[in-house]
Every structure is written in C-alpha cells, then in structure tokens.
Amino acid sequence: MSSANTTPTPIPGSAAPSGITASASHLGADPKITRRLTRVKHIILVLSGKGGVGKSSVSAQLALSLSSQPPPEGSTSNSTNGKAKVGILDIDLTGPSIPRMLGLDGENVRQSSDGWVPVFTDAQQNLAVMSVGFLLRSKNDSVVWRGPKKNAMIKQFLGDVRWGDLDYLIIDTPPGTSDEHISALEYLNGFHPSAVMVTTPQAVSLADNLRSLDFTRKTGLPVLGLIENMSGYMCPHCQECTNVWGKGGGEALAQREGIRFLGRIPIDPGLVRLLDDAREEAVRKEAGEVTKASDDSSNPRIEGEDQEGAKEGRAAKKEEEEDVSATIPTATTGTALSRTTVQRYFDSQTFPIFQSITEKIKEEVERFKQQLQAPR
Amino acid sequence: MLAVQSQPSLLRSTENPQPSNQPGHPIASSATVSTSTAPDSVARALPDQVPENAPEHCPGTESDQAGKASACQGCPNQSVCASAPKGPDPDLPIIKERMKAVKSKILIMSGKGGVGKSTFTAQLGWAFSSDEETQTAIMDIDICGPSIPTILGLANQSIHASSTGWSPVYVSDNLCCMSIGFLLPSQTSAVIWRGPKKNGLIKQFLKDVDWTAGLEEEEEGEEREERDMREEREERGEPLIDYMLIDTPPGTSDEHLSIVGYLKESGIDGAVLLTTPQEVSLQDVRKEISFCRKMSVPIIGIVENMAGFVCPACHGRSDIFYPSTGGAKALCEELGLNFLGSVPLDPRIGKCCDLGESFVDEYPDSPASKAYLEVIDKIRKIVA
Ligand SMILES: Nc1ncnc2c1ncn2[C@@H]1O[C@H](COP(=O)(O)OP(=O)(O)OP(=O)(O)O)[C@@H](O)[C@H]1O
Ligand SMILES: [Mg+2]
Numbered sequence: 088m089s090s091a092n093t094t095p096t097p098i099p100g101s102a103a104p105s106g107i108t109a110s111a112s113h114l115g116a117d118p119k120i121t122r123r124l125t126r127v128k129h130i131i132l133v134l135s136g137k138g139g140v141g142k143s144s145v146s147a148q149l150a151l152s153l154s155s156q157p158p159p160e161g162s163t164s165n166s167t168n169g170k171a172k173v174g175i176l177d178i179d180l181t182g183p184s185i186p187r188m189l190g191l192d193g194e195n196v197r198q199s200s201d202g203w204v205p206v207f208t209d210a211q212q213n214l215a216v217m218s219v220g221f222l223l224r225s226k227n228d229s230v231v232w233r234g235p236k237k238n239a240m241i242k243q244f245l246g247d248v249r250w251g252d253l254d255y256l257i258i259d260t261p262p263g264t265s266d267e268h269i270s271a272l273e274y275l276n277g278f279h280p281s282a283v284m285v286t287t288p289q290a291v292s293l294a295d296n297l298r299s300l301d302f303t304r305k306t307g308l309p310v311l312g313l314i315e316n317m318s319g320y321m322c323p324h325c326q327e328c329t330n331v332w333g334k335g336g337g338e339a340l341a342q343r344e345g346i347r348f349l350g351r352i353p354i355d356p357g358l359v360r361l362l363d364d365a366r367e368e369a370v371r372k373e374a375g376e377v378t379k380a381s382d383d384s385s386n387p388r389i390e391g392e393d394q395e396g397a398k399e400g401r402a403a404k405k406e407e408e409e410d411v412s413a414t415i416p417t418a419t420t421g422t423a424l425s426r427t428t429v430q431r432y433f434d435s436q437t438f439p440i441f442q443s444i445t446e447k448i449k450e451e452v453e454r455f456k457q458q459l460q461a462p463r
Numbered sequence: 464m465l466a467v468q469s470q471p472s473l474l475r476s477t478e479n480p481q482p483s484n485q486p487g488h489p490i491a492s493s494a495t496v497s498t499s500t501a502p503d504s505v506a507r508a509l510p511d512q513v514p515e516n517a518p519e520h521c522p523g524t525e526s527d528q529a530g531k532a533s534a535c536q537g538c539p540n541q542s543v544c545a546s547a548p549k550g551p552d553p554d555l556p557i558i559k560e561r562m563k564a565v566k567s568k569i570l571i572m573s574g575k576g577g578v579g580k581s582t583f584t585a586q587l588g589w590a591f592s593s594d595e596e597t598q599t600a601i602m603d604i605d606i607c608g609p610s611i612p613t614i615l616g617l618a619n620q621s622i623h624a625s626s627t628g629w630s631p632v633y634v635s636d637n638l639c640c641m642s643i644g645f646l647l648p649s650q651t652s653a654v655i656w657r658g659p660k661k662n663g664l665i666k667q668f669l670k671d672v673d674w675t676a677g678l679e680e681e682e683e684g685e686e687r688e689e690r691d692m693r694e695e696r697e698e699r700g701e702p703l704i705d706y707m708l709i710d711t712p713p714g715t716s717d718e719h720l721s722i723v724g725y726l727k728e729s730g731i732d733g734a735v736l737l738t739t740p741q742e743v744s745l746q747d748v749r750k751e752i753s754f755c756r757k758m759s760v761p762i763i764g765i766v767e768n769m770a771g772f773v774c775p776a777c778h779g780r781s782d783i784f785y786p787s788t789g790g791a792k793a794l795c796e797e798l799g800l801n802f803l804g805s806v807p808l809d810p811r812i813g814k815c816c817d818l819g820e821s822f823v824d825e826y827p828d829s830p831a832s833k834a835y836l837e838v839i840d841k842i843r844k845i846v847a
Contacts, residue, residue, distance in 0.1 A: 137608060138576010138713045143743070181714035182574050182747040226746060227798075229753035231715045234658035262576035262713055263607035264655045287577075289813050295608055297651035305653060320772070324779030331772070331783070331810045356783050363742045363787040 119246030120274055127174070127253045128162065129452045130280040131311070132271070134303070136295030138262030140287045141316035141352070143177070143184040144362055146259035149283070150175040151189075151432055152445040153255050154214040159453065164252040170213050171254040174205065176244055177218035178271055179261035180230050180237050186220035188362040190428040196221045202249040208428065217248050234266035241270050255452075264302045272306050281455050283349070283448060284313040288336035296337075300344055311451040312347035313337055314444060320354040347451060350444040355437045361428075555728065558669045562729035565600070565674065566702040567846050568709065570722070570734040570760065574747025576713040578739045579768040579806075581610045582816055583835075584710040587735075588615075589821040590839045591706050592638035596692075598704045600631060600674050603642035604722055605712040606661040607654050612644035616819020621645050628673035641672050658717035665721050675703045706846075713747070715754040723758045732846055733763035735803070738794075740770050740786035745794050752798060763845050764801030766838050767791035769808040773830060783808060801845070804838040807831050 124130070133146045154173040158164055164172035177185035186192050186206075194206040196217065205215035219230055219240065232240070250256065258280075261267050272280070282303055286296045296313075303310050315337025319328050331354060341348035432438060562568070571584045584601060591599040603611035612618050612632075620632045622645045631639040643654060643664060678693045696703055712718050723731065734755050738748040748765065755762050767790055772783050786793075795802035809831040815822040823832045 137610075139578055139739075139744075140576075181716050181750060182576075184575075184743045184746070187743050187746060227749050227753055229715050229750035229757070231720065231754050231757060233717050233720060237716065264653050265607050265661065266657050266717075269655060269657060289817060294613060294650055295610070298608070298653045301651055301653035302655055305655060320783065322772075322774035322777060322779060323781050324774060325777035327774065327776040329774060329776070329810060331808065332813050354783055356781065356785060359741050359743075359783065360785050360787055363785065 117242070117246060117274065120242070121277075123246060123248065123250055124256075124275070124278045126163075127250065127256045127278070128159065128164070129254065129456070130256045130258065130275060130278055131448070131452065132258045132260060132280055132282045132308070133285060134260055134268075134282050134299055135262065135285040136297070136299035137287070140285050141314075142262075142285050143179070143188055143259050144358065145283070145285050145314060145316065145352075146175060146177075146257050147185060147188040147362065148432070148437070148441045149445060149448065150214055150216075150255075150257045151429060152441055153257075153449075154208075155429065155433075156445070156449075158254045159449065162254050164254045166213065166254075168211050168213065170211075172213055172215075172252060174215040174217070174250045174253045174256040175259065176248075176256060177216075177220065177259045178241050178244065178267050179259060180219045180232065180240055180267065182261060183218045183220035185216060185218045185259055189214075189216060191216060192220070192226075194221055199249060202247045204249055212251075215250060215253070217244055237266050238270040241267060242274055245271075245274050264299060268302070269306075272308060279456070279459055281309045281311050281452060283311050284346070285316050286313060286337045286340065287317045288315055288330070288333040296340060297344075300346075309455055310346050311448055311455065312349035313341040314349045315351040317354045318351040323356075347447065349447045350440060352437055352440055352444075355435065357435050358437050361431050361435055554666060554670050555725070558666070558725055559728045561670060561672075561674070562726065564702050565704040565707045565729075567705065567732045568707045568726060568729065569732055569763070569842070569846065570709045570711060571737065572711050572719070572734050572751050572755075573713055573737040573744075574715070574749070574751045575738065575744045576608075578713075578737050578744060579812075580713075580737050581605070581614055581710050582812060582822075583735075583737055583766065583768065583806075584708050585611065585614045585816075586821065586823055586835050587839055587842070588634070588638050588640070588708055590823065590836065591708075591843075592635060595637060597706070598637045598678070599639075599706045599708065600704050601638070601640040601708045601710065602668055602672075603640065603644070603710045604665050604668065604718050605710060606643050606656060606664060606718065608712060609642045609644035609647075610816075611640060611642045611710055613650075613819060614816045615640055617645070618650060618819065625673065625676065627676065628671045629667075630676040631672055631674060633677050636677065639674070639677055641668050661717055662721040665718060666725060669725050674707070678703060715750055719754060720758075723760055731760050733761040735763045735842060736765045737768055738765060738791050739784045740767055740782070740790040740805075741784040742788045744784070745788060745791065748791075748794065749798075752800070762800055763842055764803040765791045765795055766803045767805040770805035772808045775810070780807075801841070803841050804834055806834040806838065 131149070133142045133149070135142050150173050153171050156171055157169055158166050158171040162171065166172050175185060175189075177183045179185075186194065189208055191206050191208065196206060197204045203217070205217045206221055208214040208216060223230070258271060260271070284296065284299065284303075300310070302308075315335075317332050318330075318337065319334050320331045321328050334351075337351065338348045340346075569587075571580050571587070573580050581603070584603075588599050588601045591597050601611060601615070603609050605611075612620065615634050617632050617634065617640065622632065622641070623630050629641070631641045632645055633639045644650070647654070675693075693703060709722060711722065734751075736748050736751050736755075738744045752762065754760075769784055770782075770786070770790065771780050773780050788794075791805070792802050794800075807830055809822075809826075809829060811826060811829070812822050812831060815825055822829075823835050826832055
C-alpha cells in the first residue's frame with residue numbers, strides 16, 4: 088500500500104476552540120449581559136458528550152432541588168420564603184425539553200419594561216424558567232437555525248431576560264460542542280461559570296465524555312463533578328438489577344480524570360413519567376380537587392403558602408405596574424403545577440439520590456467561589 | 464412596556480428558514496425574501512427591541528457585501544458573514560457529479576440525542592450489505608459526536624487519499640463509511656467547531672470522497688468479479704453505490720440545512736426518523752418532521768426505539784421510556800406518517816455497539832433483531 092501519499096490533513100483546528108479566547112473579552116463585556124449576570128451568584132452548565140443521557144432531566148432535578156432548599160450563605164437573592172432563587176435556562180434551541188419536564192408546556196414568555204419575564208414554576212417565583220419552547224407557537228414548529236441565529240438567541244436569553252437576583256442559574260445544553268456551547272461560554276466569560284457532567288455508563292458514551300472533558304479543558308471551564316445517570320435498572324417483575332447500559336463506567340472515568348464523582352442515578356421509569364407528563368398530571372389533579380376537596384386537607388400548608396406568596400410576589404413588583412397583570416396567569420398556573428410536579432418529584436425514587444448529589448454540587452460550587460476569591 | 468400581553472414572536476420569522484450560507488440555492492430563492500437569515504433578524508423580529516448588535520443597514524448574509532459593508536463594522540457576526548461563500552456555489556456541480564454514483568440517499572434523523580440513530584444506521588448498513596450485490600455507503604455527519612467508527616468496529620482507522628479523492632474506510636467489500644472520527648488526532652479530541660467549519664467538512668465528504676474507491680481494490684481473485692460488476696453497472700448506466708445512509712446529529716441546524724442544501728440537486732430519497740416512546744422525545748421528533756416538511760425532504764417513516772424492556776432474567780416486559788402520549792404510533796397517525804415499527808430495548812445492543820459488532824448477526828433470534836429486520840424490510844420496499 089502506498090499510503091505514503093496521503094492521509095488527508097487531519098482536522099486542522101480540532102484543538103482550537105476558535106474564537107473563544109479571541110472574542111471573549113469583547114463579548115463578555117456586553118453591558119446588557121453584565122447588568123443581568125452580576126445579579127446571579129452561581130452559574131452552572133450541565134454538559135454531556137452524548138445526547139439523551141439525561142442533561143435536561145438532571146438540569147430540571149437540580150433546579151427543583153436547589154429551589155426547595157435554603158439559599159447559600161451570603162445570598163443576596165432576597166428570597167422571601169427561605170428558599171433559594173434559581174433560574175434554569177434551556178439553550179437547547181432545536182430540541183428544548185425543559186418546559187415539558189417542568190410541566191410548563193404551552194406557557195408564554197411575556198414582555199415587560201425590563202425585558203422578557205421568564206416563566207415561573209411557582210407563585211413565589213423561586214424557580215424561573217426560560218426556553219425557546221415557550222416562544223414556539225405550536226409543538227409542531229421547529230427552529231431551523233444556523234449558528235449566528237442561535238448565538239443571537241442565547242445572547243438575548245442572557246441579556247434580555249429579567250432573571251432578577253438568583254442564587255443559581257442552571258444552563259441546560261444541547262448535545263455536541265458547537266455554536267451553542269462556544270457562544271454561551273463566550274458570553275459567560277468573566278462570570279465564572281462551572282460545569283456538571285452527565286454520563287451513562289456505556290463505552291460509546293464514555294468516549295464521548297472524554298471528548299466533552301477535552302472541551303472543558305480547552306475552554307478552561309471548571310468541572311464541579313460527574314454524575315452517572317441511567318446506571319442499572321431494576322426489573323419490576325423479578326427485582327433483578329440489570330445493567331441496561333452497564334454500570335460503574337462513570338465513576339471509573341471520574342477517578343481516572345481526577346473529577347469528583349457526584350453520584351449514580353439508576354434508571355427510574357417513574358422519573359420518565361414524571362418528567363413526561365408533569366402538566367397532564369397537574370391538570371388532572373386540579374380537576375380532581377374540585378370534586379374532592381378533602382384531598383387538600385392533607386396539605387393545607389402548601390396551598391396557604393402559595394397563595395400568600397402570590398400576593399407577596401405581586402406586591403413586590405409594584406414598580407412595574409403593567410407587567411403585573413401579565414404575570415398573573417403564569418403565577419396562577421404555576422401554583423397548581425408546582426404543587427404537583429414538585430410534590431411528585433419529592434416522592435420519586437430518584438429524589439433522595441439527587442438530594443445528595445445536590446449537596447455535593449453546592450459544596451463544590453462554594454469551594455470554587457472561594458478559590459476565586461482567595462488572594463493569589 | 465408596549466406589548467404587555469404579546470409573546471415575543473421571534474419564531475414567526477422561521478416559517479421559511481433558509482440555508483443562509485448557501486446563496487444560489489433553490490430553497491433560498493423560493494423562500495420568502497423578507498425572512499432572510501440576516502444575523503440580526505432574530506432580534507429584529509422581536510416586538511420592541513433594537514439590539515445594539517443589529518446594524519441598521521445589514522446587507523444580509525447572502526449579499527456580496529456581507530461582512531464587508533460599512534454597516535457590518537462592529538457586528539458580532541461580521542467575520543462569519545465575510546467568510547461565508549457568496550454567489551452560486553462552485554462546488555455544487557462537483558457534488559452533483561460525485562453523487563451520480565449513488566442511487567438512493569437516505570437521511571437518518573432524530574430530534575433528540577441518544578435515541579439510537581447511529582446504531583440503527585449501522586444496522587441498516589449491515590443489513591443492506593448482506594446482499595453481496597448491494598453496495599452501501601455510510602456517511603456520518605455528526606461532526607461533534609461521531610460514533611459510527613466505534614459502532615462499526617473501525618475505531619482506530621484513518622483515511623487515505625488517492626488521485627480520485629479520499630477513500631472511505633471499508634467494513635466489508637460492499638460496505639464503506641466516512642466519518643470525522645477517522646480524521647481526529649485521537650478518539651477523545653473534542654471538535655469545538657461552529658457551523659461554517661462543520662459545513663465545510665460535510666461538503667468535503669460529498670465532494671472529495673471517492674465513494675466508489677473500493678470497487679477498484681486490487682485483490683487477488685476478487686478483482687475479476689468486482690471489475691465485472693463495475694463494468695456491468697457502468698454499461699447499463701447504473702450508479703455504482705446503491706445506498707448512501709447519512710447519519711445526522713440530533714437537532715435541526717447547520718448540519719441538516721447543509722446536507723439538504725448540498726444534496727438538493729442530486730435528490731434525497733427520504734428521511735427515516737428515530738425516536739424513543741416518551742413524550743419528551745416525541746416532541747423533538749415533531750421538530751424534525753417540521754424540518755423535513757419545510758425542506759421538502761420526503762419522510763420514509765418513523766422508527767420507535769427502546770420501546771419496552773425485556774428482562775433477560777425473567778423475560779418480563781416493562782417500560783423504561785413509557786409512551787405517555789401513545790408513542791410513535793400515535794404520532795404517525797396524528798400526522799399521517801408511516802410507522803415503521805418498534806424496536807425493544809435490549810442491553811446487548813449497547814454492548815454490541817461498544818464492541819463494533821452487528822447485533823442482528825450476533826443475536827438473530829432476539830425480538831430486537833426481528834424488529835430491526837422488519838423495519839429494514841419496510842424501508843427497502845419504500846425506497847425501491
Ligand atoms: N435516571 C433515569 N432513569 C430513567 N430515565 C431517565 C433517567 N434520566 C433521564 N431519563 C429519561 O431519559 C430521557 C433522556 O433524558 P434527557 O432528555 O434529560 O437527556 P438529554 O441529555 O437532555 O438529551 P438531549 O441530548 O436530547 O438533550 C428522558 O425521557 C428522561 O426522562
Ligand atoms: Mg436535553
């Protein structure tokens with residue numbers, strides 16, 4: 088074989104995240120983004136090398152967990168109910184899953200004098216959500232965009248959304264390492280984002296994860312830790328644990344690469360259903376409550392709180408009169424939804440596991456911030 | 464303040480999306496001109512915002528002046544626009560010529576990641592090539608997450624070039640494949656590329672790869688036979704490659720617009736869409752359907768993957784991805800599409816992928832293999 092003549096030039100810039108460093112300082116200084124993001128304490132990106140491994144479900148769970156816990160020390164989010172303020176931004180523009188997973192399908196984003204109002208899952212506005220899914224007219228609509236439009240959208244999500252004061256902003260990313268990722272990191276430059284990696288235990292997926300670790304290294308993005316998702320499955324008939332996608336690969340990878348292993352989430356069909364029909368469930372529950380008022384008595388506190396919160400939320404925003412009426416419908420639906428989604432989530436098998444993952448992420452994020460503040 | 468009740472309506476401008484970097488492309492000219500994908504159009508479509516990055520006199524990405532006009536000074540997209548090809552793309556005729564060698568081109572798509580596109584593509588390739596007379600090529604355009612090399616058991620191969628172009632990597636005499644995975648310095652190198660670079664590579668795959676290279680392989684004994692086939696086909700004026708299977712990344716973005724754009728003249732026979740049964744995935748396949756309809760790519764049908772899990776220990780069936788809204792079948796009925804079948808989740812499929820083996824050949828009696836073969840049969844009939 089005369090292979091001497093010729094291996095085609097292997098990919099020239101496979102190493103160079105072209106543009107990230109070049110334009111970062113300029114773009115990072117975008118005044119609108121700065122104005123919004125200086126009010127956000129921690130920015131956490133959820134990444135994976137492969138698609139479908141659970142980035143969105145991890146993002147959703149992380150956001151729900153964090154927003155049900157007390158704010159971190161030194162919080163400036165002015166939370167009124169003792170819970171952290173969390174935002175979740177879905178930058179998977181061509182395949183947004185966050186609205187569905189949080190039971191917010193069909194909600195609308197509204198315009199206020201101070202930018203787009205995110206959709207809140209709850210009346211107290213502890214969890215703010217923004218996704219391109221809210222901007223689509225129909226579920227059959229698609230976003231067919233090349234890079235520049237996607238970049239402009241992300242920029243707008245960061246600069247034009249009225250996030251307010253947040254303790255955490257969780258960013259759910261699409262699969263791959265392309266425009267969305269490069270742009271998000273460019274825009275976030277200077278705001279110290281960090282990343283949580285999600286993987287399944289399978290080898291094809293591990294190769295992909297090494298690639299995405301390579302991405303974090305080339306872009307200088309600190310990794311808080313790695314979650315092994317869909318690890319093992321319990322057959323409901325025989326209780327035998329089958330390793331559908333293998334098991335343990337994530338932990339081994341974390342060890343080898345010197346990353347903290349945050350935990351292992353088994354396959355939980357209940358979680359799929361929870362994330363799939365959060366809304367249907369909410370609507371059903373709401374309808375059921377009309378006829379069966381006694382259901383409520385089991386949980387009067389939450390309802391009372393919600394209504395209080397709704398009032399407070401409205402009062403707190405009096406500086407933007409016109410906006411208030413606009414958010415009411417969202418807040419009302421949010422009340423019903425949050426009660427069920429959150430409640431069902433707390434009851435799910437995965438919840439306790441994810442609580443411990445959340446704790447570790449909080450620790451890591453604080454540690455990372457301290458490192459930043461430490462004098463060199 | 465203005466539009467209190469109004470929802471930001473940016474998506475209205477995507478009714479007729481255009482492959483913005485392909486001037487002279489038929490789709491571009493048929494779509495509404497006013498929705499040109501100028502870099503500022505996202506912002507412009509918003510109700511009451513004039514972002515600082517939208518130059519008032521943006522010439523549009525298709526223009527000769529794109530990136531060069533005075534209005535472009537300081538626009539964040541300036542360099543992208545300036546470097547994008549202008550005017551009729553001189554490479555399109557070359558691609559068309561190359562693609563004359565290929566009879567049927569099939570896209571494998573999914574909205575969601577990780578639903579089994581690449582596994583299915585490989586399985587389809589193996590199945591087609593089990594007939595010695597059938598020549599099949601697989602083109603992997605998932606630039607940031609190529610998995611075809613591993614799945615086909617070609618992980619450490621690289622590409623060679625000859626006078627006629629790059630030679631694809633051969634799995635067998637009549638099954639070959641091209642992927643960015645063969646071009647990377649290591650399997651774990653991240654490909655951190657924006658759209659234009661990805662598009663450039665896809666174009667190279669179409670333009671610079673000699674898909675028929677293997678037919679001239681000079682191997683003892685086989686040579687005669689192969690020659691005969693080549694000659695025979697050439698005499699009859701038939702294309703040398705029967706099927707080209709194109710494995711795409713999830714989503715509806717640069718890669719998808721580019722492949723459809725580049726193949727517009729040669730024609731795409733259709734797209735096979737993959738999904739898992741749960742609504743979160745079906746939602747994304749709707750986006751793919753919408754893309755195909757906007758781009759006039761015929762939809763061959765939808766395959767539902769990972770539908771139900773059969774426990775290897777007790778053979779009991781359970782749903783990991785519960786079809787909370789009726790699964791792919793209900794979606795097909797709703798939208799009038801072919802439902803091609805359901806493939807159950809079998810943990811051995813994943814293992815075969817890691818090892819680069821063909822699941823259908825390894826476990827011919829498994830329900831998943833039967834399902835795969837049924838689906839493949841349907842596709843073969845529809846494409847023929
Ligand atoms: N631990 C788990 N057990 C069972 N199902 C899970 C688990 N984690 C995620 N899933 C389900 O798997 C599917 C894929 O997850 P998800 O949508 O979060 O992946 P993703 O990485 O965001 O995918 P994409 O790359 O398409 O954005 C979802 O239906 C989700 O509900
Ligand atoms: Mg996702």
